[in-house]
Amino acid sequence: MNQYHEDFLLHLSSRDPILHKVVMQNGPILLPNTDTPFRHLVRIIAGQQLSVRAAATIYGRIEEFLGNNYTPERVLESKDEDLRSLGLSNSKVKYVKSVAEAAGVGCDNFSKFTEMSDEEVIQVLTEIKGIGVWSAHMFLMSNLKRPDVFAPGDLGLKKAMCNLYGYEMDGPEKLWDKRAEIWSPYRTLASLHLWRSLENT
16 A cells, blocks of 8 residues: 555544544545646636636646647737637636746746745745635645645635534634644645545535
C-alpha cells in the first residue's frame, strides 16, 4: 500500500479518529497528472463557480479551440468573441488573457514556482487578475502538488467538515484552520479525502 497513505493514517490515528475512519473507507487517493502551470491556471479560471461537469465541458472546448498551439501567445491573439463562444464569460475572457500575459510571451515565467514557497506562489498568483486565494490554493494542491495546503474558503471542504464534525457553514475561519492544523503536514491529502467523502454521502 502507498507508504504516504500509511504515514497519513498513522498521523491521524491519535489526532483525528473521525477523519481516520473516512480515510480508511476511502482508501489511497492520488493526485492526477497535471498540465503546464499556464494551462492549469486557465482550467481553474474556466471552472470557477461552475459544477465539475460544466467546467470540464468548457475546458474541453478551450483545448479543442487552441489545439496543438495552446500557448500564452495564442490566447492573447484570440478574439474575445471567439473565447466567449466557448462558454467563457466576459470577465473570464479577461482573466484568461491576464494569465497569458503573466505567463510571458516566448518564455515561461511560471517555471519559477517550483523554487518558491507556498506563500510566495500565492502572492504572485493573486496579483494576476482573476486569481484569488482559493484559486491559488487549488493550484498549489493540484499542479505543484504541495503536500500541506488547506483552502478554508472552499465550500466543499466546509460542507464535508460540517458533516463530519458538526460545524456550521458560517462558523469562524479559525474553526476550520484549527481543525486543519491537526492534519499538518498532510493537509492536501486530508482535503482530497474530505472532497471524496462528499461523493459517498
